[in-house]
Amino acid sequence: MHFPINFIFLFTLSPLWIPSIALESDSTDPIPSPWPHQFHATTIMNYTGGLRKVDLWYDWPNKRYLHINQYQLGKKLYGVEWQNGTSFYFTLDSTEECTIRHFPVGILRPNWLEGANYMGQRYKDGFLCNVWDKIDFIHYYEDVATQIPVYWHFNDGLIEHIMTFEVGKVLEDSKWQAPAYCFKEIEKGKKTLQDRQVQDHSLLAERRFKSDK
Numbered sequence: 001m002h003f004p005i006n007f008i009f010l011f012t013l014s015p016l017w018i019p020s021i022a023l024e025s026d027s028t029d030p031i032p033s034p035w036p037h038q039f040h041a042t043t044i045m046n047y048t049g050g051l052r053k054v055d056l057w058y059d060w061p062n063k064r065y066l067h068i069n070q071y072q073l074g075k076k077l078y079g080v081e082w083q084n085g086t087s088f089y090f091t092l093d094s095t096e097e098c099t100i101r102h103f104p105v106g107i108l109r110p111n112w113l114e115g116a117n118y119m120g121q122r123y124k125d126g127f128l129c130n131v132w133d134k135i136d137f138i139h140y141y142e143d144v145a146t147q148i149p150v151y152w153h154f155n156d157g158l159i160e161h162i163m164t165f166e167v168g169k170v171l172e173d174s175k176w177q178a179p180a181y182c183f184k185e186i187e188k189g190k191k192t193l194q195d196r197q198v199q200d201h202s203l204l205a206e207r208r209f210k211s212d213k
Helices: 005-011 196-209
Strands: 038-047 050-059 065-069 076-083 086-090 098-102 117-124 127-134 138-143 149-152 159-167
Touching: 117 138, 127 149
Parallel strands: none
Antiparallel strands: 038 050, 038 159, 050 065, 065 076, 076 086, 086 098, 117 127, 127 138, 138 149, 149 159
């Protein structure tokens, strides 16, 4: 990528919401690197005391984004999100849990950090980083030497440490398909993910990986 749906609006960004301070920053300030059009990253996430390992697959040319959340001593939950606003959240075990959501926006564009306010340099996880604040939503840490993201600190308390970052890595097409039971959920009477899980996933999907366009 625990899922709070009341935060859905927070990452439906509008260009008009970018604070003027971002436009007034020193022209010599560094700017965050655009995301590679395709990459694979692994992260360790901590939110409200719960830990998880996350596999992120970003594929802008095909307008899709996948996150696989392995909760500590818990379930593995998958989220596939498409540019048309359709998102599938499911397990691949015998529980056959699935939730389908439709959002008015697609996945983040590679340049979603444009207009972020430069906060200076700080050490994080042993790396000297440039730090930006995006509309009081996220503090984004990027390694000065490699321009690879190191750490994300969301203003609602969610933090994420980037463990690996592989530029150009692409997941095979078959891994993006939601299971058949997602489309037979009502017909078969299968229960969806429990409320706490659905809420948390909605938070991740909307707060981290939805854009204004």
